[in-house]
Amino acid sequence: MKIALRLYATLRDYLPDGHDTGVTLDLPDGATIPDALAVLGVPLALAHIIMIQGRRVLPPDVATRQLVDGEELAVFPAIGGG
C-alpha cells in the first residue's frame, strides 16, 4: 500500500535529498506509524504530534494503529506559537 508521509519543522532533516516536505512510502499491509517513521529513521521520541487525515493519533494508538492505503500521515516535533 502507499501512504503519504509529511514531515515538518526540524523533522525535515530526515527527508531524502530532493524531497522538501514529504515522501510517498510503499509499505506492507498492516504497517504501523513506527514502521513508516523507521523507513526514514525518524526517532519516535521526536514525533511529538502525529495526525492521520488531519486527526490526532495519541498514545497508545500510535504504536498499534495500522495505516490504510492512501492515507496521509503528518508528523511534527514539539512546536508552539501564538
Add this chain to the structure above:
Amino acid sequence: MDRIVRVNMSDLTTRVEPVPAAWVGLGGRALTSTVVAAEVPPTCHALGPNNKLVFAPGLLSGTAAANSGRISCGAKSPLTGGIKESNAGGTAAKMLAKLGIAALVVEGQPAADKWYSVHVAKDAITIQEEKDTVGTGNYCLVNQVQARFGKPVGVMSVGPAGEMKMLSANISVADPESHIRSIGRGGLGAVMGSKKLKFISIDDTGTPPVMPKEPAKFKEAAKIFAQTLLDHPVSGQGLPTYGTNVLVNILHEAGGLPTRNFTSGQYAAHDKISGETMHATIVARGGMPTHGCHPGCQIQCSQIYNDKDGKYLTSGFEYETIWGMGADCCIEDLDDIATADHVMDDIGVDSIETAVMFGVAMEAGVLPFGDGKGVVRMLTEEIGKGTPLGRILGGGAANVGRVYGITRVPVVKNQGIPAYDPRAVKGIGVTYAMSTMGADHTSGYAVATNILSVGGHVDPLKKEGQIELARNLNIATAAIDSTGMCLFIAFPALDIPACLTSLIDMINARFGIALSGDDVTALGKSVLKTEHAFNIAAGLTREHDRLPEFFSLEALPPHNVVWDITPEELDSYWNF
C-alpha cells in the same frame, strides 16, 4: 514601582502620586484594568474626554527575570465597547519600571486642535507641543525622537491611523533596534489619538537597576525559571528557530487554518507562507531568524526579515499576520505579506484586525483574493492617507462587513477573529466568545492543548472539556499578563511545575511578600471579574459572548464541522 504618573491633556499638567494602598501589589493588566474600572465611566465614549489610557509595566519588569519586559496598556476600547488590555515588548516597560513608575495614566483631552508629546525622565515629566512629527509614520518617528534626545529613549507612539482615530489603530513601542513592536488590539491607538498625544518618550538615565527586596532568593528563583524556559522543547527550541509562524503548517494539517475569509480550514499554498519557508528565506538573505522583542527576552521568537536585496523589511513577523494576509486573503508571496506588515507597523494599524478586514473586503469585491500588491497599495494610499475608502477599511472587519452587507464577518464584540477556526479548534472558540477583550487568542490560548499537546490534550473537534479548558487558561493568562511576562512562558508553565513555582518565588522575592499558587489564581479570577463587571456596565450583555451565526450554519472543510457549543454552555464559563 511606587508612583502613579498622571498626565492631564485637558489642562496640560502632570502629577505624580504614591500608589494608593488598594493598588499595591498590582502590575501589568491587573493594574490597567483596575484603574480603568475604577476611574472610567463604562458608558463614556471611548474617544471622549472621560476615557483614560493607562500604561503599566508588569510586576517583574525591570528585574533580571527572563522575558519580563512586556508593557500593558488599557482603556475602554472604541472597537469592542468594553474594557481592553493589550501588551507588547520593546524597551518601555523596563524603563518605566526603573523610573519607579507603576502606571502612567493619560487623562482628558485638549480643547485646542494641537498635538503634543510627553517626556518622562528621572526628574521631570513634561508636555511639549508637536508640529513636525504630526503625520509621521512610526518607523521614521522613532528615529526622529531618538535623534532629538541623542540617545535610544523609549518611544510609544501612534502613526497616521491613530491620529485619524481609526478603530484598527495600534500603539507602537520601539524595540532595542529602534524597530516596532505593537500594542495591537482594540483600537488603543485611536484612544491615544483622541487625546492628541503623538508619542511618549522615556529616558531612564540615572536610575539604578530594579533591586528585589530579597536579592539572593530572587537570583535563585530566576535561575530555575530561566532553566525551565530552556528545558521545554517549545520555548527552548521551537519558538527560537521558527518563530510563531511554524503554526501555519500544523493548523493546515489539523484543518483549522481559516482560509479565504473563513470558508475552508486548509490553504493549498500553505508551504509557501510557512515558518519553515520563512526560516530558510531569512537565513538565505542574511536576516536574523532568532531575535528578542525586548532586552532580557530569553525565548527570542522574533526575527528580522530582509527583502530580496538583503535590506531590512520587517521584524516581529508573526503567525497571525502571515496567516491573515496569507491563508485568509490568499496572498501566496511572503515578500508581499512582509511589505504589508512593514506598512501596517508604520501607519500604525493592528495587523490582525487589518488582515481579517481585508478578508471581508475581498469577499465584498473591494479587491480580489490574492491581490498582495493591492493590499499594500490600499494600506499606503487609502488607509494611510485617510481617503473615504481608507476610513472605511481602517474601521476594521466589522465595519467593512456592515458597509458592504457581508454576513460572513469573523468578529466577536466587533474584534476580528485570529488565525484558528473555532469550528475546528473549539477550545479557542470558547475563548473568542467569552474573553472580556473580544476575539483574542492570547487571552486563553486553548490551541496549546487542542493542537500542540501542551498541558495535555483535549480533542479540538469535540465540545467536551472546552469550557473548562478555556476558563482555566483565561484565569491563568490574566495572572501572567499582570507579571510583565511574555505569554510564551505558558508553554513551560503548563508542562513543568518548577516554572510556575519559580515565577511566584520571583514575585515574592521582588516585593518581600508570600503569595501562594492559590493567590495567583485568585488574582487572575479577580482581574477577569473586574473586567466582566465593566463590560456589563458598558452594555455588553451575555448575548455579546457569542460567535457570529455563520459558524453554526456553514460546515468547515475538511472535517465539515460547525460551531455547536450552546449559549447555555458558554454562559457556564462564568461559574467561578
